[in-house]
Amino acid sequence: MPDCVLGSKIADSEVCLVLSPTRREFIQQTGFAAAALLLPQRKRPQPAPPIKPVIDPNSLTAFVDALPIPPLARAVGERPSPLDPSSKIPYYRLPMGPVQYKVHRDLKPTRMWGLGSSSPGPTLEVQSGHGMLVEWANELPTAHFLPIDHNIHGAEADKPDVRTVIHMHGAKVPPEGDGYPENWYVPGKAATYFYPNNQDAAMLWYHDHSLGLNRLNVMAGLLGVCIVRDSVEDALNLPKHKYEIPLVIYDRMLDVDGQLYYPVSQFPGKPWIPEFFGNSILVNGKLLPYLEVEPRKYRFRILNAANGRFFHLALANEQGMHQIGTDQGLLPAPLAIKQVTLAPAERADVVIDFAEHAGEQIVLRNDFSQPVMQFRVSRSKVSDPSSLPASLRPFSKIPESAAVKTRVLTLGEVDDPYQNPMTMLLNNTHWNMPVTEDPKLNSVEIWELRNLTDDTHPIHLHLVRFQILDRQRYDAYALQFHNILRYRGEKTPPDPTEAGWKDTVRAEPGMITRIIVPFEGYAGRYVWHCHLLEHEDNEMMRPYDVVAVSHP
Numbered sequence: 032m033p034d035c036v037l038g039s040k041i042a043d044s045e046v047c048l049v050l051s052p053t054r055r056e057f058i059q060q061t062g063f064a065a066a067a068l069l070l071p072q073r074k075r076p077q078p079a080p081p082i083k084p085v086i087d088p089n090s091l092t093a094f095v096d097a098l099p100i101p102p103l104a105r106a107v108g109e110r111p112s113p114l115d116p117s118s119k120i121p122y123y124r125l126p127m128g129p130v131q132y133k134v135h136r137d138l139k140p141t142r143m144w145g146l147g148s149s150s151p152g153p154t155l156e157v158q159s160g161h162g163m164l165v166e167w168a169n170e171l172p173t174a175h176f177l178p179i180d181h182n183i184h185g186a187e188a189d190k191p192d193v194r195t196v197i198h199m200h201g202a203k204v205p206p207e208g209d210g211y212p213e214n215w216y217v218p219g220k221a222a223t224y225f226y227p228n229n230q231d232a233a234m235l236w237y238h239d240h241s242l243g244l245n246r247l248n249v250m251a252g253l254l255g256v257c258i259v260r261d262s263v264e265d266a267l268n269l270p271k272h273k274y275e276i277p278l279v280i281y282d283r284m285l286d287v288d289g290q291l292y293y294p295v296s297q298f299p300g301k302p303w304i305p306e307f308f309g310n311s312i313l314v315n316g317k318l319l320p321y322l323e324v325e326p327r328k329y330r331f332r333i334l335n336a337a338n339g340r341f342f343h344l345a346l347a348n349e350q351g352m353h354q355i356g357t358d359q360g361l362l363p364a365p366l367a368i369k370q371v372t373l374a375p376a377e378r379a380d381v382v383i384d385f386a387e388h389a390g391e392q393i394v395l396r397n398d399f400s401q402p403v404m405q406f407r408v409s410r411s412k413v414s415d416p417s418s419l420p421a422s423l424r425p426f427s428k429i430p431e432s433a434a435v436k437t438r439v440l441t442l443g444e445v446d447d448p449y450q451n452p453m454t455m456l457l458n459n460t461h462w463n464m465p466v467t468e469d470p471k472l473n474s475v476e477i478w479e480l481r482n483l484t485d486d487t488h489p490i491h492l493h494l495v496r497f498q499i500l501d502r503q504r505y506d507a508y509a510l511q512f513h514n515i516l517r518y519r520g521e522k523t524p525p526d527p528t529e530a531g532w533k534d535t536v537r538a539e540p541g542m543i544t545r546i547i548v549p550f551e552g553y554a555g556r557y558v559w560h561c562h563l564l565e566h567e568d569n570e571m572m573r574p575y576d577v578v579a580v581s582h583p
């Protein structure tokens with residue numbers, strides 16, 4: 032199978048669509064021979080040819096647009112707290128509506144759906160323990176501009192084309208405010224959710240989660256960031272204010288008119304594609320932007336908001352960085368790294384010190400060669416009062432003995448006779464089948480994810496944070512076709528960059544991935560799912576119940 036030339040010309044970008052980077056990542060991590068031995072080869076379905084040619088980002092002048100920073104959300108008032116009506120909490124209103132945005136100086140404005148006047152939408156910033164109310168108002172038009180597949184469960188032709196519900200990824204939130212995928216609402220309607228924010232400092236992100244449409248609504252632009260702060264982080268003297276910058280990174284395809292292009296399958300009447308990979312990488316909504324920085328430390332809050340692409344980000348001058356946090360907040364200590372690896376929905380909190388690079392122009396690259404953005408380091412002498420402390424936040428591993436239950440859960444794929452993926456399944460169950468995962472509130476469980484496919488699936492559980500226990504190679508073929516569990520290696524611990532609190536875990540092919548999860552916070556109905564949005568939309572999502580325990 033040919034590898035994909037990233038940032039390549041139009042013809043190659045079509046190749047990118049048929050080869051999953053998730054598969055490439057597997058090959059990088061394991062060696063191609065092992066991959067070939069372990070898994071049957073299959074062809075990926077060919078998407079239909081683009082209706083219009085798409086733009087080759089290499090044909091554009093790079094680094095001519097300044098990196099935009101999403102605006103800070105401003106509360107429009109105060110309302111009584113649902114927990115204590117005598118106290119008032121901030122009330123935000125974030126309307127979803129059409130926006131026109133110039134992705135690059137030399138392109139026409141791109142139609143998107145944003146929040147407020149931007150995509151990514153305004154950044155919510157809150158202090159841990161301080162609740163807030165957010166009204167998510169659907170002010171979108173009644174027609175969608177991306178291809179809906181009415182064969183997908185939840186997106187049938189009798190459902191409205193435009194409907195949305197917002198989920199705050201990583202938030203510990205009561206079930207009624209979690210953005211349950213069936214709780215979508217149509218243009219003209221709104222939902223107000225209460226976020227208690229009783230959780231450690233972390234970068235959360237909000238995005239559409241409506242059943243069967245999520246991949247298209249996020250692609251259209253319905254996403255943004257929420258930063259939770261707390262006293263532990265405040266005491267660390269990390270770079271802050273203008274020296275702390277969110278980098279929301281995702282891939283898109285743009286047609287020659289500069290408009291978002293989302294391909295369809297080669298099957299007439301069934302437009303769903305198994306994964307989306309675009310050739311243009313946007314940072315905070317801009318293609319190939321630059322950022323002027325001073326020769327000092329910066330803190331970058333990096334989010335992979337792509338539908339399906341994994342990012343492997345590194346500085347072209349091979350300069351090192353320090354990772355200080357992951358999905359659910361600070362690591363115990365900074366880690367010296369050369370590369371940031373992020374599956375969709377994962378976050379990395381990274382400090383880069385430009386002190387030794389005054390006057391340089393440093394490119395941030397993906398996959399070794401594809402330019403993403405440029406840092407322009409000024410020559411001015413500056414003082415840097417910020418610190419990179421040797422220790423950040425204490426972290427205790429949960430002992431396996433704390434778990435009251437181990438759930439064995441498979442990640443599977445249903446193919447047609449020509450090995451085209453048609454549906455993705457968790458534990459061989461569809462969305463509308465009865466709930467099977469029902470942990471008790473305040474209990475700890477181990478979830479053992481047995482990946483039967485040849486993709487890495489980033490698995491996300493709503494409500495909770497968890498720790499990765501280990502990964503172990505096994506014979507997926509023997510399990511799937513002969514029901515024999517045969518290990519092919521020892522258990523390996525998580526990489527140091529993922530050895531903190533997580534809410535999304537890469538379940539790699541040929542691997543059993545185990546996580547240990549305290550189910551804390553609230554009882555009620557939540558979901559767990561793959562965060563490759565094309566998978567999630569096509570059945571790779573399940574409801575789960577956190578069950579309150581009644582005491583006699």
Ligand SMILES: [Cu+2]
Binds near residue numbers: 455487562566567571
């Ligand atoms: Cu998946």
